[in-house]
Structures are given as C-alpha cells and as structure tokens.
Amino acid sequence: IAGITQAxxxxxxxxxxxxTLRCTxxxxxxxxxxxxxxxxxxxRLIHYSNTAGTTGKxxxxxxxxxxxxxxxxxxxxxASAVPSQTSVYFCASSVTSGRALxxxxxxxxxxxxxx
Amino acid sequence: xxxxxxxxxxxxLSEAASLELGCNYSYGGTVNLFWxxxxxxxxxQLLLKYFSGDPLVKGIKxxxxxxxxxxxxxxxxxxxxxxxxxAEYFCAVISxxxxxxxxxxxxxxxxxx
Numbered sequence: 625i626a627g628i629t630q631a632x633x634x635x636x637x638x639x640x641x642x643x644t645l646r647c648t649x650x651x652x653x654x655x656x657x658x659x660x661x662x663x664x665x666x667x668r669l670i671h672y673s674n675t676a677g678t679t680g681k682x683x684x685x686x687x688x689x690x691x692x693x694x695x696x697x698x699x700x701x702x703a704s705a706v707p708s709q710t711s712v713y714f715c716a717s718s719v720t721s722g723r724a725l726x727x728x729x730x731x732x733x734x735x736x737x738x739x
Numbered sequence: 740x741x742x743x744x745x746x747x748x749x750x751x752l753s754e755a756a757s758l759e760l761g762c763n764y765s766y767g768g769t770v771n772l773f774w775x776x777x778x779x780x781x782x783x784q785l786l787l788k789y790f791s792g793d794p795l796v797k798g799i800k801x802x803x804x805x806x807x808x809x810x811x812x813x814x815x816x817x818x819x820x821x822x823x824x825x826a827e828y829f830c831a832v833i834s835x836x837x838x839x840x841x842x843x844x845x846x847x848x849x850x851x852x
Binding site: 657664665666667669672682714716718724725726727728729730731732733 | 748771773775781782783784785788790829831832833835839840842843844845
C-alpha cells in the first residue's frame with residue numbers, strides 16, 4: 625500500500641440500504657477526513673478525525689457516521705442511504721501540526737449511486 | 740466564518756494562452772494556502788502550497804501562485820497552458836489556529852489544441 629486506498633471504487637445502492645466506505649492510509653498521519661464532491665459545490669467535509677479514538681463533524685454530517693479505531697483506518701457508514709447521497713466520496717489524511725499543516729493527501733475516491 | 744472564493748467557475752483557453760485563476764479567502768490571521776488539481780477521473784493532487792517566506796510560489800508543471808496578504812488573495816498562474824492542463828483546480832486555505840482545510844468550489848479549465 626502506498627498512500628491512501630479506498631474501497632469500493634464504485635457502488636450502486638438501493639435506497640434504505642446500509643453501506644460502509646472503507647479508507648486506509650499507510651503514512652501514519654494523525655488526521656483523516658471524508659469529503660463528498662458534487663458538481664458546482666466543490667468538496668464538502670463530512671466528518672474528520674484528528675487522532676485515533678476521536679472524530680468530529682464537518683459541514684455536511686447528517687446521514688453519515690465514522691469511527692477511528694486505529695491510525696490507519698477511517699470507515700464512513702451510511703446507515704440508510706438516500707438518493708441525495710449520490711456523490712463521489714474522497715478520503716484524505718494529513719499531519720495535524722507543524723509546517724505541513726493543511727497539506728492533505730487524497731485517496732482515489734468512491735463513486736456512489738443511490739437509487 | 741472562514742471562506743474561500745474562486746471567481747472563475749469555468750475557463751476555456753487555447754493552447755499557449757496564459758492562465759490566471761483567482762482565489763480570495765476571508766480569514767485575517769496567519770494561513771497556509773494551497774492549490775490542488777483534479778485531472779478528469781482522478782483524485783485531487785497538490786499543485787503548490789504556501790506556508791511562509793517568498794510570496795511567489797512555484798509548483799509542478801510550470802504553475803505558480805502569488806500570495807498577496809493585503810488582498811487576501813492567492814491567484815494561480817501559468818504563462819502558457821497545454822491541453823494536458825485540462826482539469827479542475829481547487830484553492831484551499833487553513834488557518835494556523837483551526838484544524839479544517841476550507842476549499843473553494845473549484846474552477847474547471849478546458850484547454851483546446
């Protein structure tokens with residue numbers, strides 16, 4: 625593994641179903657993030673975690689949950705998917721202090737379609 | 740609240756034309772500034788960054804950006820674009836005192852041969 629991996633690459637999901645998007649990083653970064661990217665809206669932060677064991681809400685957290693049991697993994701769960709959650713989801717990671725503050729590394733994304 | 744504005748939503752250029760994409764932010768404190776690029780079908784990659792020092796920052800593929808503190812701006816420039824520069828470009832800002840990177844809504848650049 626080099627950098628950030630996400631799975632699945634794409635998924636079509638029926639409304640009401642539960643779905644977990646996986647994200648793993650091997651850079652030992654403290655912080656991890658989940659964004660959704662929608663046309664005309666750019667990237668919007670869903671949830672974040674500054675360190676293992678802690679999580680926080682971003683700009684658009686409703687309908688999503690996350691956990692951070694260890695440094696490397698940061699799964700995003702849609703408990704009951706709705707069509708408005710159709711989007712491309714990007715996971716990212718970064719350090720949380722020092723000169724490189726804010727420099728985030730992104731995964732390849734998961735394209736999710738909720739029907 | 741901290742915000743980032745990208746003035747150009749869609750830019751169309753011919754190869755060899757010069758490029759300037761605007762970015763303004765609202766936060767008045769010390770900030771780190773970034774430009775990310777997203778090529779079609781790919782994830783975001785760092786193009787260049789400003790942390791401190793020389794306000795003219797050079798990045799990959801001939802891009803540069805100038806931090807003008809008095810104008811709260813961090814505009815991206817390239818003297819001569821290529822077809823391969825076709826992508827979406829995102830400006831992003833983080834304050835030294837917060838833990839959230841704020842993105843602009845992006846500028847879609849199309850370069851025609």
